[in-house]
Amino acid sequence: MFKLNLFTLNINFKNMVSPIKNVQQQPPKQQHNRSKIIIMEGNISAGKTYLSQKLGEHLGYKVFFEPTTTNPYLSEFYKDPTKYALVMQLWLLNQRYNTYLNALSYSLKHNNGVILDRSVYSDWVFAENCRVEGLISKDGFQEYLNAREKLLSDIPLPNMTIYLDVSPQECLKRIQTIRKRECEQSITLEYLQGLDLCYNKFLDDMMIKNISSNKQPQQQQVLRVDWNQFGNPFSIVDSIKLNQSFLSDNIDLPHLNYDLIEYENMVESKYFKNEFVCSSNANIKTNTFNNN
Numbered sequence: 001m002f003k004l005n006l007f008t009l010n011i012n013f014k015n016m017v018s019p020i021k022n023v024q025q026q027p028p029k030q031q032h033n034r035s036k037i038i039i040m041e042g043n044i045s046a047g048k049t050y051l052s053q054k055l056g057e058h059l060g061y062k063v064f065f066e067p068t069t070t071n072p073y074l075s076e077f078y079k080d081p082t083k084y085a086l087v088m089q090l091w092l093l094n095q096r097y098n099t100y101l102n103a104l105s106y107s108l109k110h111n112n113g114v115i116l117d118r119s120v121y122s123d124w125v126f127a128e129n130c131r132v133e134g135l136i137s138k139d140g141f142q143e144y145l146n147a148r149e150k151l152l153s154d155i156p157l158p159n160m161t162i163y164l165d166v167s168p169q170e171c172l173k174r175i176q177t178i179r180k181r182e183c184e185q186s187i188t189l190e191y192l193q194g195l196d197l198c199y200n201k202f203l204d205d206m207m208i209k210n211i212s213s214n215k216q217p218q219q220q221q222v223l224r225v226d227w228n229q230f231g232n233p234f235s236i237v238d239s240i241k242l243n244q245s246f247l248s249d250n251i252d253l254p255h256l257n258y259d260l261i262e263y264e265n266m267v268e269s270k271y272f273k274n275e276f277v278c279s280s281n282a283n284i285k286t287n288t289f290n291n292n
Helices: 048-059 074-079 081-110 123-132 138-152 168-179 189-206 233-241 244-248 260-271
Strands: 005-010 037-042 062-064 114-117 160-165 221-226 275-280
Touching: 037 048, 037 081, 037 189, 048 062, 048 114, 048 160, 048 233, 062 081, 074 081, 081 114, 081 123, 081 138, 123 138, 123 189, 160 189, 168 189, 189 221, 221 233
Parallel strands: 037 114, 037 160, 062 114, 160 221
Antiparallel strands: 005 275
């Protein structure tokens, strides 16, 4: 029987800047014309980190990397995935959510674009794959979805999703011959194939802005790039710069039904309180949220 115990995600927001501080004087579309969010997606070892770095350099965007090096569950998950799948996925969901908030805050504060090396939105890919493989129970997956819905309910979707399309076979080859991370050497081709299938479902969902039930469906920019052979980052930069919809689209803050001051108060009460309570089958310790 699935037993739920409450745990608290302790997040230190003391020094964090509200995403819409100092925005009251002008509409966001005028003042934040360079505020963009790009998420870089792809299977394990697709080449996301390298390309994120290069795009950040060429576009002048700040890059926010996935905190995989501090994941306390990753090594154990690869050894015993059934035991650690849910607890790790909830931990990653919180980490990626924190990173997204940090990137959003930076983008609006500095009126500049940001790139995220994987995001809180694609966290579903890994949770869904674990569910399909039987590593997360039906009740456990519902618990994950409930937590995810709470976190995504009022954050804006990215302006663009870049997906590096690499075959599972090529990803496995890169894991074994290029990355050579010890904890990843037990990854199987079947696991990567499962992620590939789930990523395709995710990309279909990202074509419209309907991930959270309170968002109105709208066209979403998705740039799918064949990366089975490492390509030239400049070609992707050119594709971005020539995309008029992306250039004219600003961060879609869910403020349309709010006075800006009311929205700021709502955001602060929801995001910037000291504790967010969720439930799980384990106690999870999280890192403090660092504001850049």
